[in-house]
Amino acid sequence: MTTKPKIAIVGGGPGGLMLARLLLLRGLEPIVFERDRHADDRPQGGSLDLHAETGQRAMRLAGLEQEFRAAARPEDQGDRLYDQNGVLLFDRDGAGDNRPEIDRTALRQILLNSLPSATVRWTSKVDVVTPHKEGGCDVVAGGASERFDIVVGADGAWSRVRPLLSDAKPLYEGVTLVEFGFDAERHPKIDALVGGGKMFAVGDNRVLIAQRNGHHHIRGYAGLRIPEQAARDWMMTGPDRIRALLRDAFAGWASALTDIVESGDFIGVRPLHALPISHRWRSRAGITLLGDAAHLMSPFSGEGVNLALADAADLAEALAAPKGWERVAAYESIMMQRARPAAEGAAEGLNSSISSNGVAAVLDHYRERLAG
Ligand SMILES: Cc1cc2nc3c(=O)[nH]c(=O)nc-3n(C[C@H](O)[C@H](O)[C@H](O)COP(=O)(O)OP(=O)(O)OC[C@H]3O[C@@H](n4cnc5c(N)ncnc54)[C@H](O)[C@@H]3O)c2cc1C
Numbered sequence: 545m546t547t548k549p550k551i552a553i554v555g556g557g558p559g560g561l562m563l564a565r566l567l568l569l570r571g572l573e574p575i576v577f578e579r580d581r582h583a584d585d586r587p588q589g590g591s592l593d594l595h596a597e598t599g600q601r602a603m604r605l606a607g608l609e610q611e612f613r614a615a616a617r618p619e620d621q622g623d624r625l626y627d628q629n630g631v632l633l634f635d636r637d638g639a640g641d642n643r644p645e646i647d648r649t650a651l652r653q654i655l656l657n658s659l660p661s662a663t664v665r666w667t668s669k670v671d672v673v674t675p676h677k678e679g680g681c682d683v684v685a686g687g688a689s690e691r692f693d694i695v696v697g698a699d700g701a702w703s704r705v706r707p708l709l710s711d712a713k714p715l716y717e718g719v720t721l722v723e724f725g726f727d728a729e730r731h732p733k734i735d736a737l738v739g740g741g742k743m744f745a746v747g748d749n750r751v752l753i754a755q756r757n758g759h760h761h762i763r764g765y766a767g768l769r770i771p772e773q774a775a776r777d778w779m780m781t782g783p784d785r786i787r788a789l790l791r792d793a794f795a796g797w798a799s800a801l802t803d804i805v806e807s808g809d810f811i812g813v814r815p816l817h818a819l820p821i822s823h824r825w826r827s828r829a830g831i832t833l834l835g836d837a838a839h840l841m842s843p844f845s846g847e848g849v850n851l852a853l854a855d856a857a858d859l860a861e862a863l864a865a866p867k868g869w870e871r872v873a874a875y876e877s878i879m880m881q882r883a884r885p886a887a888e889g890a891a892e893g894l895n896s897s898i899s900s901n902g903v904a905a906v907l908d909h910y911r912e913r914l915a916g
Pocket of ligand 1: 555590593704783835836837
């Protein structure tokens with residue numbers, strides 16, 4: 545391999561774009577293959593909180609801390625917990641916390657603005673990556689094939705790169721979220737329900753969530769346990785029928801809470817999947833993974849994007865070092881160690897938030913977190 549390897553990053557999500565930025569700062573010139581047609585091709589999803597030692601650290605290393613602070617919402621770090629009758633059991637405003645929220649679209653835009661336009665190849669869905677015995681891989685996207693020394697799979701849950709390293713597949717977690725959107729000004733009751741951050745209402749194997757986003761938006765989620773086939777069917781079902789199904793599932797809940805399902809704009813059905821917690825692979829020259837492609841977990845630990853950004857920071861450092869490839873195995877080991885407790889936390893968070901124990905266990909968890 546030459547001192548300046550040719551690097552393909554498959555996937556222009558937060559992890560892939562952060563890696564591209566950090567490699568460019570170190571004099572390397574990666575190409576990002578992204579299947580979206582442009583930055584606004586599809587809604588990017590809700591708000592993310594960046595943690596000091598992972599997400600925020602990566603933004604700092606990328607020289608983008610100022611841009612992050614300008615777009616972040618430190619005022620939206622509060623937590624509320626309700627029972628299914630709408631009784632408020634826990635309320636803290638989060639003032640002084642250091643996990644500022646940022647809209648996913650804003651984060652992606654900050655990263656995109658930091659890259660030369662030629663770095664990201666839009667409308668470039670990677671179909672196949674073919675490794676060669678003599679080293680390097682052909683990356684096939686949109687019918688064109690190009691040889692790279694190093695391929696990084698930053699292509700999320702259903703990665704096309706991961707099968708070159710591991711047989712692991714994301715498994716359905718038994719829980720599906722249905723997502724809704726609100727304009728806070730048009731929905732003052734939802735606005736009041738959420739408080740200064742996000743709210744959970746927890747009942748028997750069900751949860752209603754609402755979270756403040758930027759620009760007066762609020763995202764709402766109804767979460768419940770349904771079989772995998774039902775989740776697939778729901779994905780093919782129209783909003784009116786979904787609302788009727790949720791009306792049945794949340795019958796008896798306070799109307800102030802079910803308003804999330806009744807009055808929100810339907811966005812989509814999201815079955816939650818995760819890779820096995822101990823997912824690992826034997827290091828293979830020229831191919832590696834970062835972010836969800838490596839350690840997909842449910843959003844119940846709030847760590848996914850933070851891990852993706854931290855992975856990008858560590859991998860950029862490894863790749864930019866002399867004989868960088870030799871350091872990638874060490875990167876993979878650190879990444880796997882970091883992801884494991886987060887994946888355990890995500891599984892535990894999901895199973896305690898959506899369980900037959902109802903709200904009591906969640907309230908204990910909130911109080912423990914506050915105490916310690
Ligand atoms: C409902 C929900 C809420 C969440 N909330 C939080 C939260 O509060 N905090 C948190 O830290 N995390 C949260 N997460 C998790 C977080 O979104 C992910 O962990 C994070 O986006 C992972 O980043 P990534 O760059 O690894 O992958 P992704 O964000 O999935 O990006 C992958 C990119 O690859 C592209 N791509 C995929 N396949 C191909 C292909 N074949 N060719 C080319 N491009 C391809 C995709 O279009 C995408 O742009 C949440 C997830 C969900 C579903």
